[in-house]
Amino acid sequence: MSRIDGRTPQQLRPVTIERGWSKHAEGSVLVSFGDTKVLCNASVTEGVPRWRKGSGEGWVTAEYAMLPRATNTRGDRESVKGRIGGRTHEISRLIGRSLRAVIDYKALGENTIVLDCDVLQADGGTRTAAITGAYVALADAITWAQTTKKLIKPSRKPLTGTVSAISVGIVDGTPLLDLRYEEDVRADTDMNVVCTGDGRFVEVQGTAEAEPFDRDELNALLDLAAGGCAELADLQRKALDAALER
Amino acid sequence: MSRIDGRTPQQLRPVTIERGWSKHAEGSVLVSFGDTKVLCNASVTEGVPRWRKGSGEGWVTAEYAMLPRATNTRGDRESVKGRIGGRTHEISRLIGRSLRAVIDYKALGENTIVLDCDVLQADGGTRTAAITGAYVALADAITWAQTTKKLIKPSRKPLTGTVSAISVGIVDGTPLLDLRYEEDVRADTDMNVVCTGDGRFVEVQGTAEAEPFDRDELNALLDLAAGGCAELADLQRKALDAALER
Amino acid sequence: MSRIDGRTPQQLRPVTIERGWSKHAEGSVLVSFGDTKVLCNASVTEGVPRWRKGSGEGWVTAEYAMLPRATNTRGDRESVKGRIGGRTHEISRLIGRSLRAVIDYKALGENTIVLDCDVLQADGGTRTAAITGAYVALADAITWAQTTKKLIKPSRKPLTGTVSAISVGIVDGTPLLDLRYEEDVRADTDMNVVCTGDGRFVEVQGTAEAEPFDRDELNALLDLAAGGCAELADLQRKALDAALER
Amino acid sequence: MSRIDGRTPQQLRPVTIERGWSKHAEGSVLVSFGDTKVLCNASVTEGVPRWRKGSGEGWVTAEYAMLPRATNTRGDRESVKGRIGGRTHEISRLIGRSLRAVIDYKALGENTIVLDCDVLQADGGTRTAAITGAYVALADAITWAQTTKKLIKPSRKPLTGTVSAISVGIVDGTPLLDLRYEEDVRADTDMNVVCTGDGRFVEVQGTAEAEPFDRDELNALLDLAAGGCAELADLQRKALDAALER
């Protein structure tokens, strides 16, 4: 089977990770998985939400959103509708949990980091691109808090690992890595997998869109995803190795 | 390791499925998994949402909610807050998708069934109890639509299978089936699995609450869940075999 | 005239008051007036709303709601609509005022009790069943606060009396006690009366649904209601006399 | 006992009913009960709400609100808070029901009349002033619809009677008519009574603010209210007898 864009089933789309995109945010990454482009801005503030005060521990959270015309047909703004939709809520929570899986709250100290992941252009895999890019923005924001602003002692290690995410799915009976939108809508099963850099799982969310899937199919998808996440972890590492001018 | 309530790791809590609980709903099930009690009411209406009109196909959707004092400390009402929380959205969507996985829209015809799953008392596993009970309410509602109201031809089979759900998790290194609240809060990994009666997967949602999990742990959890779902499918069948007085 | 269910005009429906229904709430009562079933949960918390701090006085309030399919046709959830309807507001306020009529705020101390009255199944008289059941849940919650949690000195008497409520109405020219839904929609005049155990009035809310009513009709309705409330006060007493296992 | 403003217990405050206050509304009345001033505008539109279409019957509804500084201390705007409070809901519904009690829907035809009752200055009794003034605005709007706009045949009688309302209460043991704000806050019992011009009751809403009330007190209050409503009916008649320039 040949894919729309000529990729092999286990091949990622071209991935770019552009650090320092915005001049205001403490960490700012424009990540692209093919035509999917997500701006991930990390904002650091001293202090924590009320329920955590005095604990000596920090907090990391995320908000995901799509520009109204990020997709092929325009969607109404959630601010205009006056309420956030279920899908937005769900993805914001997923990104937050994924990043918190590699955070040592004690080492972070009573500081809060908010990750804003705004989809500028969508073509499938926006939540996995958001997690992958947000990790890099988070890392930059922590470095800023340790060096520029001295909110965290440089000797501490608030990050206990790295985290990246990828989508996989079964299209016409074939398990595929990193689905574009056109593949995604045709998939029988759709799975998003979040892994740490050492190959363990943070989130596994598989959904039968049409036909229920069996254990063998699940295993094939997990194999594909593990490979994709490892590649992404490598790209994150390379991106972070470069110097960041501020 | 011995569990709080003396169960073995692979043992379900006592499960009851009480059909015909409310006199108003076309399908009405009070399901309990131990102390977790969820009232699942199915409402059938002729017609479908606007975006589906003229398609000849039906629709099934779900709304999940908790009574404010279903939990140990009182939660604010979402109606009073004026907005639905992310968790509520997420679970409502999960229940809807799970039920739609066993629906033949064509056979259902242009009819809509809404499943209201209201948690009267919570002790872990509310979403899995909701899915398991909602399936039975859905089956009763379809029978009603075929026999009492003649909305669907009796020869059609709108249900293509059965669906049930269970939670599993790793607590102190041991994979456990059907977590109670006290186990749930201590779990390193928490997974909700939705299966069809023939043992295939509809949803797999695993989350590392503390430590990321590896492939072996994932496999152990999937084994446990598959067993639990099979038992629940059996209990659903038995419940539905009994006559229902209206 | 014979009523749908064979009752005499001055006869209550079968009333049950089940204490300790939920394991979480400090007071929990499932009350039924015939097919009307309301779950009344009392939640005690130390402290009072901001506007009452430092007064040495407590507070009691109530929230009423209906499950979407408590009625014959499904109603939209107020949480989904994003706003509470006028009827819900009105009844919540009525329940709160009724209970506060028998509360000695000083004796309660700076503690707050919230009564959640959720209608699980509706067949007329939901607000009067809610008040009648909520009183019993309130009494249990106060006992809990005095004995289990020691929030209130056992020597104090935060309850100055008992309170119960009943609906009355004129149907086809005949005054009837405790209307079922089918009677309620046909009533010319509809009245809800809240009484203390010593036979005085806390609330009298009479509404001409079709024809205005004269003073004689009003008097007949008040007589009926006073009798019904006295019977309910007796049932409340009997329910509270039994031991409650926690 | 002498009242703050020197009235006898059974005496109304000075009442004025100014018709044609606004040039836009089909009926427009500025009513004052002493310092309480309410602007009652009636808007007539052809057609009825969707649920009533094709019935040949009309509809009358009301919306009550207070200007933020109608009271002694400024209240937040409900439009700014984004939600309507329980008290506002309750009073809007009361006004609507009261007016509908004297409407013949068939004679009204498929037309809708909305009564906007906006409190410009409050000093107790705003809801009863609103009902009393709204009735006059309603009568003017119906005349307009019959004469100016020909929406209703002049031979029909959409009004089956007149309606007015007054508050009564027990202050320091004495039943008083038409409470000012300072009396209202000190009242043990507070009752709002809506009567037709022929002396029958449309609404009786009595509330024990402090002490429950007995049947004798209730009777004394009803007597006072009946007298007050009769006086108001007379004032309404006189106001409507005058010619209205448009």
Added chain:
Amino acid sequence: MSRIDGRTPQQLRPVTIERGWSKHAEGSVLVSFGDTKVLCNASVTEGVPRWRKGSGEGWVTAEYAMLPRATNTRGDRESVKGRIGGRTHEISRLIGRSLRAVIDYKALGENTIVLDCDVLQADGGTRTAAITGAYVALADAITWAQTTKKLIKPSRKPLTGTVSAISVGIVDGTPLLDLRYEEDVRADTDMNVVCTGDGRFVEVQGTAEAEPFDRDELNALLDLAAGGCAELADLQRKALDAALER
């Protein structure tokens, strides 16, 4: 060209400024520009919003709204819609900014004055009438705060000048002052101008409703507006020169 009401192009409508309209507000003005009537109530409270605490400086803000039937056809209430419209927001902000232009925050001390401008009847120019009336209410409120309540030292001068506003527009090629509604809807260009008593500009908001306007037209409009504002400043002065009974 002759105007609907016979005015010359540079003539204001009859303007009235009635002080002390409401007995509750610290400053209360009913202003009318012809048939446009706006009630402007000023509320003084000790203290400032959180973001200004400890600054030693006060705050002045405004809220504008229209009664639903202030206009020729009834508009839905913003409180019922649950959100404030763009036009309301825009005008509230304009009034607030205009008044703050003549406030010395230091002299005001840590006190807040809120101006509620509620349009009772609209016939064009509601925002300019609101600003003109609100200034007088503000002046009265400051006097109250200095004399009656002693919140501000009498020696201080919180007002650095006076402020008034007028609308101008080009109708059928002729620049006109103080447009009525019927003129406003036919205007090619519509401009609102806010001036201080010494003839300088606080706000200039010109909008081409149909045809863009050139520099000459702009100049003609500014000339007209300056003249109108000067007349209004004079009327404000006269109104404030009279004694105000409280």
Added chain:
Amino acid sequence: MSRIDGRTPQQLRPVTIERGWSKHAEGSVLVSFGDTKVLCNASVTEGVPRWRKGSGEGWVTAEYAMLPRATNTRGDRESVKGRIGGRTHEISRLIGRSLRAVIDYKALGENTIVLDCDVLQADGGTRTAAITGAYVALADAITWAQTTKKLIKPSRKPLTGTVSAISVGIVDGTPLLDLRYEEDVRADTDMNVVCTGDGRFVEVQGTAEAEPFDRDELNALLDLAAGGCAELADLQRKALDAALER
């Protein structure tokens, strides 16, 4: 006086207009005025809002928003707050009006174009950059509707001119063109001017932030703005002269 970035008082920041930024929108422009970056997406749909149906005329509207971290400190999302702020409302309306000033509704036919202007990075002048970029996106969307989709006959000219906008202000007594954020906060007077390509005015919005301004200052600002708009009109023309690959 020398400006922070070395510009002369009458010099624009570097302006870039990047067409075809997003692959989904019918017109898509990333405009930058120095560090201010706004993504302007134009969405064309057949049909018009209900109130315009059957008129044969089209509609153009705009929505403006800022990403939460477009600014130096993070702002809360309006979708999360559940309401749109006054500033957002105001600017959305301004952009819509400005574009409609150069639209011939008849020539557009019953089609709707929505301009989404999302600020990705803010450094002063976001509304003027948005108008300037949105015009170009609008032009591209109209071309698409005439050529690719044939919604509008190619012979028609829905655009009657071009429109651009610039901010001007008085800082330390000197009138400056195109203020950066740091200049904007220090400005005594702030004015936004929208002009057509032939040098006429569409909107003039001047605000005294600190000191009221006199007629001479107003004239100096208008001169500056007219020059800036002319330069921008030129840049728009050049941008649109280039071929656009789709």
